[in-house]
Amino acid sequence: MQVQKKLQIGICISLVLCILFAPSIRAEDETMYVWNNNSNKIDTSNRTTDAVQTAVTMSDELPNTTDTLGLSSGSAILIEQNTGKILYGKNIHEKLRPASVTKVMSILLIMEAIDSGRLSYTDTIPCSENAANMGGSQIWLDVKETLTVDEMLKAICVSSANDCTVALAEYLAGSTDAFVEQMNQKAKELGMNDTTFKNCHGLDEDGHVTSSYDIAVMSRELLTKHPDITKYTTIWMDSLRDGKSELVNTNKLIRNYSGATGLKTGSTSLALYNLSASATRNNLSLIAVIMKAPTTKERFNEAQKLLDYGFNNYSYQSLSKQGEEVGTVTVSKGIEKEVKAVLEKDCRTLLKKGEEKGITQEIHLEENKTAPIQKGEKIGEITYSLNGEVIDKVNVVAEKEIPQIGFTSMLSHLVYQWFTLYRT
Numbered sequence: 001m002q003v004q005k006k007l008q009i010g011i012c013i014s015l016v017l018c019i020l021f022a023p024s025i026r027a028e029d030e031t032m033y034v035w036n037n038n039s040n041k042i043d044t045s046n047r048t049t050d051a052v053q054t055a056v057t058m059s060d061e062l063p064n065t066t067d068t069l070g071l072s073s074g075s076a077i078l079i080e081q082n083t084g085k086i087l088y089g090k091n092i093h094e095k096l097r098p099a100s101v102t103k104v105m106s107i108l109l110i111m112e113a114i115d116s117g118r119l120s121y122t123d124t125i126p127c128s129e130n131a132a133n134m135g136g137s138q139i140w141l142d143v144k145e146t147l148t149v150d151e152m153l154k155a156i157c158v159s160s161a162n163d164c165t166v167a168l169a170e171y172l173a174g175s176t177d178a179f180v181e182q183m184n185q186k187a188k189e190l191g192m193n194d195t196t197f198k199n200c201h202g203l204d205e206d207g208h209v210t211s212s213y214d215i216a217v218m219s220r221e222l223l224t225k226h227p228d229i230t231k232y233t234t235i236w237m238d239s240l241r242d243g244k245s246e247l248v249n250t251n252k253l254i255r256n257y258s259g260a261t262g263l264k265t266g267s268t269s270l271a272l273y274n275l276s277a278s279a280t281r282n283n284l285s286l287i288a289v290i291m292k293a294p295t296t297k298e299r300f301n302e303a304q305k306l307l308d309y310g311f312n313n314y315s316y317q318s319l320s321k322q323g324e325e326v327g328t329v330t331v332s333k334g335i336e337k338e339v340k341a342v343l344e345k346d347c348r349t350l351l352k353k354g355e356e357k358g359i360t361q362e363i364h365l366e367e368n369k370t371a372p373i374q375k376g377e378k379i380g381e382i383t384y385s386l387n388g389e390v391i392d393k394v395n396v397v398a399e400k401e402i403p404q405i406g407f408t409s410m411l412s413h414l415v416y417q418w419f420t421l422y423r424t
Helices: 002-021 099-115 149-159 162-173 176-189 212-225 227-233 296-313 407-423
Strands: 032-036 075-080 086-090 124-126 146-148 237-240 245-248 260-268 272-281 284-293 314-320 325-332 338-343 347-352 359-366 368-370 378-386 389-398
Touching (some): 075 296, 086 212, 086 296, 099 162, 099 227, 099 260, 149 162, 162 176, 212 227, 227 260, 284 296, 284 314, 338 378, 347 378, 359 389
Antiparallel strands (some): 032 359, 075 086, 075 284, 124 146, 237 245, 325 338, 378 389
16 A cells, blocks of 8 residues: 555656656647537526526517507506516506605615615614605604614505605605605616606605606616515515504505515506506516506506516526536646636526527637636637527636646645545
8 A cells, every 4th residue: 555655656746747847838729619509409497597687777679569458557568577678568658647656766765775784674763743744655653653664664565654755765865855856866877767756655746757667667676686675565464563553565466466576556546556566487577567547456457467468478598507517628738638618607588488499509619728727717608599699698617727837736736636546
């Protein structure tokens, strides 16, 4: 056994010496080769998806120029949450009164304050005379009481409490006017060009308008950037004040629609009946917005009709996963002869059902790479196409670091290899 160990060490040292005194190796040109598997379709079955970072912008391209669903509402839109793609629309830029759907923007600013650390769920919020005297839906706050941010968010999301919305707005911005300025600034940042906010709660006020498109934009921003809000928007029934104040969600879809995640209702005598409804099934997340529905029953029925349309006709497919190996690249002047090529990130796409079979992929890898190579360094690219049209590209990167050949690096590598061999 000892003789065998000495022999192994001697071989290692000999290899190092040979490398050190061997003639220098000329690096090959870093050329590219292409693997095209047009004849082999990607199998997208049994793949899981994870949350993805998304931009706030949405495509304004409408796939439906006519109201084929026969909606009675004045305006409506259906979007896919992750991509922002519009799947259905009717009068999507018509400026209408949003009623309490306004609170989507108020909640967005509250969640931004929480996630940035400026506000905590456990902070206690006082009630001003202004907040206590709000009309419309409320939980009858008293100027002598305080509630936590957690309690007020629950009241806003479940029961559309105007008094809690005003109390939080005043706490965050100093006044409701200052808070409304922040709402309009955020709307501008998100490209909500149809929107002008006059208040933070949604009671009718001249000039307080938005569109179904803009409501979809701010709803998407809230759900993608602050997913914790669904802890509140999915509550059907709850209570406050040690069970003395019962809360029942104004959004009936939370109880009746499979996969519902929110989001906000709104109605006044002038606005009629509005709703921003969100739901997720099989990794497909949809947002349906209804404005100016004639009755409360019709707003829920038509939101459900939009969501059903989306789930029946579209799927959100995972094409590949981060870290998935797609090949190897030859390494020159490295302590190893090749490096595994893996995907830099997950790749997912929105498809019409039945299109999955039309997806193909092309992998472009560098034929040779000269060391040193850093872990995560780009060494290729994979392109996904649907019926010949490119739908996405993902970088292919080195799975691990490959140091350049040298006395220290090679000796360290060989010793590591020897100890690994010894342990086995």
